[in-house]
Amino acid sequence: MAHVITSLCLRDGGCATVCPVECIVPGKPTDQYPGFYIDPETCIDCDACTPECPFGAIFIEDEVPSAYMAKGGEVLSMAEGTPGFTNEYNGKNHDGEPVQLKATKKLEAGEVVDLSPAIAVNAAFFKEGPGYETA
Numbered sequence: 001m002a003h004v005i006t007s008l009c010l011r012d013g014g015c016a017t018v019c020p021v022e023c024i025v026p027g028k029p030t031d032q033y034p035g036f037y038i039d040p041e042t043c044i045d046c047d048a049c050t051p052e053c054p055f056g057a058i059f060i061e062d063e064v065p066s067a068y069m070a071k072g073g074e075v076l077s078m079a080e081g082t083p084g085f086t087n088e089y090n091g092k093n094h095d096g097e098p099v100q101l102k103a104t105k106k107l108e109a110g111e112v113v114d115l116s117p118a119i120a121v122n123a124a125f126f127k128e129g130p131g132y133e134t135a
């Protein structure tokens with residue numbers, strides 16, 4: 001088991017500052033991995049990261065919602081080229097630095113989305129993607 005960051009992540013970075021085992025890392029390259037990712041081999045499920053996220057993006061792996069009902073206004077961020085994700089997001093991270101994401105979509109109130117694909121994306125980042133050691 002591990003915690004998982006879903007596509008509600010907008011690279012705020014606050015979670016990474018509180019993780020006691022430093023297993024939360026920024027995705028690279030950002031066009032393919034736009035969020036932050038949790039190394040499932042290292043996460044100790046302490047839950048310190050969850051309340052740190054301003055966007056509610058972090059879940060225990062087996063509680064990642066497959067039918068997340070939006071309150072309205074949440075922004076989902078995906079790899080560039082994902083169909084339907086055509087909006088650019090410009091915000092600021094935990095340190096006040098600019099964050100720009102190219103493939104996002106704002107959710108309407110009541111819209112239901114499946115956040116569970118993030119589990120496989122996270123695993124791919126560490127197993128098949130650049131991970132954080134070689135990025």
Ligand code: SF4
Nearest residue numbers: 009010012013015053
């Ligand atoms: S605090 Fe939330 S938005 Fe920021 S990097 Fe972590 S999961 Fe992503």
Ligand code: SF4
Nearest residue numbers: 019043044046047049
């Ligand atoms: S649950 Fe704890 S160990 Fe796992 S990513 Fe969050 S802060 Fe780090």
